[in-house]
Amino acid sequence: MPQRLNVSMSQCLNASAHNVSIICHKLIDIPLLVLPTTIFLFAGRVIDYSYGLNLALAGKGVIVKDQAFLNLNSSQLQHKGATIAESLSGLPLLVRGHVPGGGPSEISKPHFTKLLKQVTNHISSISNIFVHDGAIGSSPKCDAKVRLISDSPSAMLSLSRMLWETPTRAVSHDSCPLTVYVATSISPGIGESIGLGSKENDGFIAADIERSSLILCGKAFSDSNATKEALAALSGPVIFARGGLPLSARLLVSGDSVVLLFAPKRTFKSCRDLLVPSDAGVILSSKGLAFLFQTGGSNLFTLPASVFLASSDSSGVIPSVSKLSPGQAAYHFLAGYQNGKFIPAYNKGTWSIDPLELAKAFLSKLKDDQISSYLFNVDGGENNVNGSDFVKVVQSTLSENIPPFRAKSGGDLEEKYKSFLLSKFPDLPEEFSF
Template sequence: MMRILNFNLKRFIEGSFSSTSLPFFLSSQRVRARSAGTEAGTGTGTGRVLDFSCGLNMALAGKGVIVDHQAFHNLTSSQLQHKGATIPGLPLLVRGRFHGIGAAAAGGGASQISKPQFTKLLKHARFNLLLSLFSVVLHSFHRVTSHISSISNIFVHDGAIGSLPKCDAKVRLISDSSSAVLSLSRILWGTSTRAVSHDSCPLTVYVATSISSGIGDVIDLGSKGNNGFIAADIERSSLVLCGKAFSDLNVTKEALAALSGPVIFARGGLPLCARLLVSGDSVVLIFAPKGTFKSCRHLLVPKEAGVILSSEGVAPLFQTGGQNLFKFPSVVVLASSDSSGVIPSVSKLSPGQAAYHFLAGYQNGKFMPAYNKGPSCIHPMELAKAFLSKLQDEKISSYLLNVNGGEKNVNGKDLANLVQSTLSENIPPFEAKSGDLEDKYKSFLLSEFQEVPEELSF
């Protein structure tokens, strides 16, 4: 499989994107968000069979899915397994630019998909029985819903991205597969069906596991796309997972994080590519490249994805199997990598400096705005400004670590120990050693954002 991304967001300033592994489309046809209708019951559900529920059937019809026989709503894991559920690098194709670091700049080795190829995909991609996935952009999800509507048993699950009710993103999964629901329901936080039904902009995830074995040939990609792909329509707040795409949870989380970002941000939360280190009563918010996180992931929460920072505290975007809410962080640590030695091993930052280094995300000659290497629908500058406000309002101490400034790289327990030391030691203010690094920062940021606010400084 591969990941194919296509963004056409008129509301967002053009940015860039870099990836990992699955066919992942992003498009944007504006459709006004509609309420999903009134549901039967207000709880999270314990495995109800709602084949004749007018509320659920009407809600699904509003999303383009007509229940042919039965709709199983919020089944438990054991009930899904009783229905036959099981728990199961791909090339990357990119079209367009996204907020975040560009594939070429990140060295991701991404291939390009041409406009004719993508147009051909929209018009001719087929599900089983030769049902086309997209006929025209306006009806891009019509064929998916038609396919799901042709299935006798439909599985529906309600959940949320983020565990903070005031700034989470509600999600409704609609699938033709109990296995897909079993897998995906485990990464979503629990929420009530009523909360999803009455949400002003819920996300809808369609999972169609049957896919034509020749779909790769249809768009001139050979067999690379035959196992499945992900397609996201940001303005419709909809995500389609085709074939075996649901089994790649890492890429699915990236797609969901990108899709939910504007909703979370609009509700006062900051979706951040960060991790937490909990040390006694202290909560430390850490920004670092994925490679650095991997070396000490067993010490961090969450082990992957990211967190939401809000006035209520900080919480993981997706289920972790542990605590779902932590108090507001007392310390923010930004890990940079500078083998030239211009950046000190550890130094204290002012809020304006922290927001500046957060915006740049410098890593040994490359830049990763907002420390996000994946797709994002939030402009990094807007995120940096909101991040600065949080630091100032909550009076959070900020530090910059150089994880590649000495004789050996800092990783694993060394990173954890270094982070913990910032809680007790008197760390000197940031002062770059001689070099042209500041000019590199300025040159990159001005090329990406044209203007950097005065309150953000090196």
């Protein structure tokens, strides 16, 4: 049975933030483990205080001033004042902890540390805060647990819809959970005050991959694309370590067959209604295919029957469609060639996993599960393919005898591939080939 104690609010806060187990023992002489919740009576009203949650939040730098609401559903958040925020796009995203070859960090460690301190102090000053536990990745075998901590029910309403549900206490028992701090009401000048320069009044996003922490300031939670990009970067190393391959890809589901597609964004946009998910984020593992973020539909699929890598080559050196060996598929996956530009692993976002290591794991998956691979040229000069035509070609290819890949004569495309990849990834495995 919970205990009812008449204590001051400062005692409540001190108990939660500093030395709960000793205080509880002195007050009621009962071990903490058999007293998970104590009801405090303060100023004539009852406060239900969760020691475990408040201690966990204190460990993340957030001291609960009054109440912390955990895992409220949509209707409960709306009852607390949550509203649907207007969607935004293009807000600044600053990331530190890039892998080699991914460019320098966009925010320094001291700047991030200072920002985190100011954000946690701000959230600690808010009477009521909102906490939500979820997961990135719909497969519990290789997901990344996430704890959202927000000063706003509206932000929580928006962000919680991105995450998959996870069992109670899963976050607190996870070996490497991610933490997202949301400070919607913090001063708009917070970025400039820590040396980030003048930022938009709508807010900004800062992520530290090494720290597994994400900060959303102002209205940044309304920029779902940038938020998902940051979350994908943070969760990538965790998912990869647990045997999953986080890929910038989509799925084409046809009957019982599933096809894994890699293509330029413009190709996906032109046929988005025919593919899942609507935004990038697929995890390939030994258990099959899963999604990074909530899709509103099915969350798990079997292993793909085949893989399609779409390149854009207006020179015509790459044939319209051809079959690849696993080594060739890994090579073209790593290159991600799009008309003179290379997008390693087809990922235009933030790199948090070395693309070469991802390509090696991709190669192993294709070989181990005997998954067929094809290369498709969506920009073959006069024969451009977009939208539903792309989907039709993919479907028809599966029922045809497609010849092996052989580059057409003319041009130096193979040398361009080789020059780029060796400059970025000098230790290419011998099995990788054009």
